[in-house]
Amino acid sequence: MKTLFATLLLAVVAFAQDPLAKKAWISVSPIAPVTVARGKATNAELKFKVSNGYHVNSNKPTAEFLIPTEVVLQPSKELTIGKIAYPAGKDFALSFDPKQKLSVYSGDVAFNIPIVAAKTTKPGTYMLKGELKYQACNDVSCFPPREAPIQISVTVK
Amino acid sequence: LNPETRRNAAIIALVGVTVSFMLYFAAYKSRQAKNAAIVQNLIGGKDVSGQQAPDFELKKVDGSGTVKLSDYRGRAVMINFWATWCGPCKIEMPWFIDLKKKYADQGFEILGVAMENTDPPEIKAFADKMGVNYVVLKGKEEMYAKYGDFEGLPTTFFIDKNGVITAEYQGLHSKSDFEDRIRESLAGYSASNHSEHK
Numbered sequence: 001m002k003t004l005f006a007t008l009l010l011a012v013v014a015f016a017q018d019p020l021a022k023k024a025w026i027s028v029s030p031i032a033p034v035t036v037a038r039g040k041a042t043n044a045e046l047k048f049k050v051s052n053g054y055h056v057n058s059n060k061p062t063a064e065f066l067i068p069t070e071v072v073l074q075p076s077k078e079l080t081i082g083k084i085a086y087p088a089g090k091d092f093a094l095s096f097d098p099k100q101k102l103s104v105y106s107g108d109v110a111f112n113i114p115i116v117a118a119k120t121t122k123p124g125t126y127m128l129k130g131e132l133k134y135q136a137c138n139d140v141s142c143f144p145p146r147e148a149p150i151q152i153s154v155t156v157k
Numbered sequence: 158l159n160p161e162t163r164r165n166a167a168i169i170a171l172v173g174v175t176v177s178f179m180l181y182f183a184a185y186k187s188r189q190a191k192n193a194a195i196v197q198n199l200i201g202g203k204d205v206s207g208q209q210a211p212d213f214e215l216k217k218v219d220g221s222g223t224v225k226l227s228d229y230r231g232r233a234v235m236i237n238f239w240a241t242w243c244g245p246c247k248i249e250m251p252w253f254i255d256l257k258k259k260y261a262d263q264g265f266e267i268l269g270v271a272m273e274n275t276d277p278p279e280i281k282a283f284a285d286k287m288g289v290n291y292v293v294l295k296g297k298e299e300m301y302a303k304y305g306d307f308e309g310l311p312t313t314f315f316i317d318k319n320g321v322i323t324a325e326y327q328g329l330h331s332k333s334d335f336e337d338r339i340r341e342s343l344a345g346y347s348a349s350n351h352s353e354h355k
Contacts, residue, residue: 094329140329142240142244144240
């Protein structure tokens, strides 16, 4: 009975939370662990979804001052991050300014993060940590830049 | 009734009450969201229209000192929160330049408050490039809370000559909407005015 009461209470509290307080413009999927041989390279796939009705700038925005979407990973002694081939953005124009074309990501987005293990790296599992930086807008508003934490489990053989 | 039946009845009653509460709350939030979207133009935060505009003192991005909102008492003021990285903010800037020219001699002022970490000289360079003819200030994080926890940029507050907030716009609206709100702020706050476009 106590468990049921506690569960119901938690459900009510979670339900009653103001949705604006935890509004996120994107949701990042956990990155699948990767395995790489010493001296070789592999790719980890980062996938995220931009909420319906919103967009984030692509990695190459079309106008000065716009904040690009980018991955920043903490440096690692054992693993090197290669140059990320970000996907091209989709053309998008705000309804108030149809002539100004923006380069954005919307909906499902995925790209690879190249990871290289040095020949000298000892076999084992390493965790790369970092963040996906982005700044979201909809047709009439923009929201402050955010960072979504990401981590990649890399097993070196 | 045996104890097991009583226990089951209690469980059913508890679940029923909880589900009823959740349904009621969902209906309430849905009504509230509809009102916010259609009636108040608010994406998030509190409606602060009709309240005295909180005073603040912020640095001008041109480095020529600070500005206090209370310095503008006696004039209608439009406070526009914006950022250089905000596309919709850029669209409305030329409108504000025109509206400042049109209504300045009636006692209308605009304060552009840049809500970002960009250095003031860069913000100034951006504003100069846009031809901004009004005062641009470097915002502080605390401004969000001061002005009702507004959501997103641009967000614009219209303040009458007595320092009362007559309207708030979150997000981009049309130039004619802005002009209507400016005229109202020049006329002064009245509850009937407010309820018309609230």
